[in-house]
Amino acid sequence: MKILRNYFLREFTAPLFLSLGVLSFVMVLVGNLRRIADLVINRGVDILSVGKLFLFMMPYIVTYALPISVLVAVLMALGRLSSDNEIIAIRASGIHFFSLLMPLMVLGIILSLFLVIFNDRAASYAHYAYRKTLTEIGIRRPAAAFEEGVFINSFQDYILFIYHVDQKKNKLGNIRIYQPQEDGPTRTIIARSGEFITDPDKGTVKLKLMDGSSDEPDPNNPLNFYKLNFKTYFMNLNLSRAKDINKLGKKPKDMSLRELKDEIDKLNSEGIDATPLLTEINEKMALAFSTLVFILLGSSLAVITRRREKSINIGLAVLVIGIYYPLFIGCEALAIEGVLPATVAMWIPNALFALIGILLTLKVCAY
Numbered sequence: 001m002k003i004l005r006n007y008f009l010r011e012f013t014a015p016l017f018l019s020l021g022v023l024s025f026v027m028v029l030v031g032n033l034r035r036i037a038d039l040v041i042n043r044g045v046d047i048l049s050v051g052k053l054f055l056f057m058m059p060y061i062v063t064y065a066l067p068i069s070v071l072v073a074v075l076m077a078l079g080r081l082s083s084d085n086e087i088i089a090i091r092a093s094g095i096h097f098f099s100l101l102m103p104l105m106v107l108g109i110i111l112s113l114f115l116v117i118f119n120d121r122a123a124s125y126a127h128y129a130y131r132k133t134l135t136e137i138g139i140r141r142p143a144a145a146f147e148e149g150v151f152i153n154s155f156q157d158y159i160l161f162i163y164h165v166d167q168k169k170n171k172l173g174n175i176r177i178y179q180p181q182e183d184g185p186t187r188t189i190i191a192r193s194g195e196f197i198t199d200p201d202k203g204t205v206k207l208k209l210m211d212g213s214s215d216e217p218d219p220n221n222p223l224n225f226y227k228l229n230f231k232t233y234f235m236n237l238n239l240s241r242a243k244d245i246n247k248l249g250k251k252p253k254d255m256s257l258r259e260l261k262d263e264i265d266k267l268n269s270e271g272i273d274a275t276p277l278l279t280e281i282n283e284k285m286a287l288a289f290s291t292l293v294f295i296l297l298g299s300s301l302a303v304i305t306r307r308r309e310k311s312i313n314i315g316l317a318v319l320v321i322g323i324y325y326p327l328f329i330g331c332e333a334l335a336i337e338g339v340l341p342a343t344v345a346m347w348i349p350n351a352l353f354a355l356i357g358i359l360l361t362l363k364v365c366a367y
Contacts, residue, residue: 004090008103011081016073023065023072028057049133056130059122060253063287066115068321071294074104075313078302087303097365101299108295115288120257128254158237171195175209177235187225189214191233209233252280275342279335282346290324293354300360324349 081087091097152160157179164173172194179187191212210232215225252260260281267274301316328349335345 004095004100008077008081008100009107011077012073012104012107015076016069019069019072020062020065023069024058024061027061027065028054049136052133053130056126056133059118059126060130063115063119063123066111067287067290067294068317070108070111070291071298071320072314072317074295074298075302075316078299079305079313082303082305097303098361101361104295104299105292108292112289112292115291116285119284119288124254124256124259128250131251131254158235175212177207177209185225187215187217189233189235207235207237209235252277255280257281257284273338275338276336279332279342279346282335282342283332286328286346286350290350290353293350293357294320296361297353297357300357300364303364304360320353324353327352 078087087097087100090100152162159178159180161176161178162172162174163176165171166173173192175189175191175194177189177191179189181187189209189212191209193211194207194209197206197208209230211230212233213227213229214233216228218224218226250259255263255277260277264274264277264281267277297320298317301320302313305312305316328346331340331345331348334340335342339345340348
């Protein structure tokens, strides 16, 4: 039995690592290729910063890539064994199918527990570090964070609209700056060109404007403005989101399980609904244990279909994932909206697919 166990695990681990590597690469590179290329080519962000973004993407990607890779691996491994009639031969020798399945189930439990810890520590830390890196890029190169033809609300008291942005040279063209007044008309500043001069330590940005005009308050009547033409004009802008990079607020996906529980206790003591945070806790746990569910479901599917073709097995995996994750997202919405308790809603996909896996396994065992 030890020989069979090692044989099954060897057949499973090879496609697991291959699937995990390929899928992670595709999800990181292809899924973010356009954005990364835009940062490097168009916005002039240095390669080191882009490399950090790549690094911090990986743990969060693994959260989704590992369960999918497990499903693909078990379909390919047992599909090959079943198509070659090896499973029939083993069962004919008196070994029960469930005994063959036990090593994979134990491995599934180990991977699920690993993913619980991984999601709690590595993925949440990396997601927060990813956001901090994006903010740091915005401090060093404010133009890299801005798009042409979009109203920019990143600065306190001012709204910017820039028609042309040259990220490489940190230059701006055809600038409109609006300063809403509590009692009175909106102050407007127009400039033909400009550039950002940043002070990362203070979290401030000085904007140098050239060849333009500004509305200045009338000393006799502050509610009225007069037009002032200028060749060079400097403005100090507060980059509120980057005053202290180390105090950047954490979103639920950035928090560990302990931080989420502490925040839930705090909100409950203040009478605030903490359903989104409770949903996040159950989401982390349910995604981790989807690994075990996919092993249970995939093993029985592989034996029933008895196909060794990689394309067919990958197609089965795509079908399962195409049903599981939309259902998971739908249950998440139900939990956040309060239609169902988060502790129930987030586990519905796992419970449903595990039930299907158990029924199929019983069917296989009955052959």
